[in-house]
Amino acid sequence: VGARARAAPSFGRIAAGVLVIGVIGGGFALYKLKPELFERSSDAGVNPLRGARSTWEMQFPNPPHTAQEHGDAGRAAMRLDSAAGYRKADDELRQALIREVGNVKAIAAWVENFSGLPAMQSDVETAHVARDAIAWALRRKPDDPDVNRANGALLLAVQKVDDAQRSLMKARDLEP
Numbered sequence: 001v002g003a004r005a006r007a008a009p010s011f012g013r014i015a016a017g018v019l020v021i022g023v024i025g026g027g028f029a030l031y032k033l034k035p036e037l038f039e040r041s042s043d044a045g046v047n048p049l050r051g052a053r054s055t056w057e058m059q060f061p062n063p064p065h066t067a068q069e070h071g072d073a074g075r076a077a078m079r080l081d082s083a084a085g086y087r088k089a090d091d092e093l094r095q096a097l098i099r100e101v102g103n104v105k106a107i108a109a110w111v112e113n114f115s116g117l118p119a120m121q122s123d124v125e126t127a128h129v130a131r132d133a134i135a136w137a138l139r140r141k142p143d144d145p146d147v148n149r150a151n152g153a154l155l156l157a158v159q160k161v162d163d164a165q166r167s168l169m170k171a172r173d174l175e176p
Contacts, residue, residue, distance in 0.1 A: 104140055111134045114130050115156070148171035
C-alpha cells in the first residue's frame with residue numbers, strides 16, 4: 001500500500017564503494033609494509049633502521065625478551081671483550097632493535113659493537129646502515145654520551161681519527 005520498490009544501486013555507486021574500500025585497504029597494506037612512509041618526520045628525520053629491521057626479523061623472527069633485556073644482554077656480552085662476545089652482542093642488540101627500532105641507547109650500543117667487529121670493514125652495506133643510524137641518533141639526542149661514544153667508535157673504525165677524537169671527547173665531557 002503505497003510502498004515504493006527500491007531500485008538497485010547503480011553501477012557508479014558500487015564502483016565508488018569498491019574504490020573507497022580498495023584505497024583504504026591499500027593504504028593500510030602500505031602502512032604495514034612501509035611504515036617509514038607514514039612516520040612523522042621529526043627534527044631527526046626517518047629512522048634508517050626501519051629498512052634493516054625487516055632483514056633482521058628473518059634472522060630473529062620473534063625475539064623472546066623485551067628490548068631492555070636484549071640490550072642489557074648485548075652490553076654484557078660486549079664487556080666480555082672477545083670475538084664470541086661481540087658476535088653474541090650483535091645478535092642481542094639486533095633483537096633489541098627489532099623490539100624497539102627507535103631505542104637510541106640500543107642504536108648506540110649496536111653501532112659501538114658493530115664498529116669493533118672484524119667483519120665491519122667488509123660489510124659495506126651494514127656499515128652504511130650503522131653510519132646512518134648513528135647520525136639519526138645524534139640528531140635525536142646530540143648530548144647523549146653513549147651516542148657520541150658510538151659515533152666516535154664508528155669514526156675511528158673508518159679511520160677518521162680527528163672526527164672520532166672530537167666525538168669521544170664530547171662523550172667524555174658529557175659523562176666523565
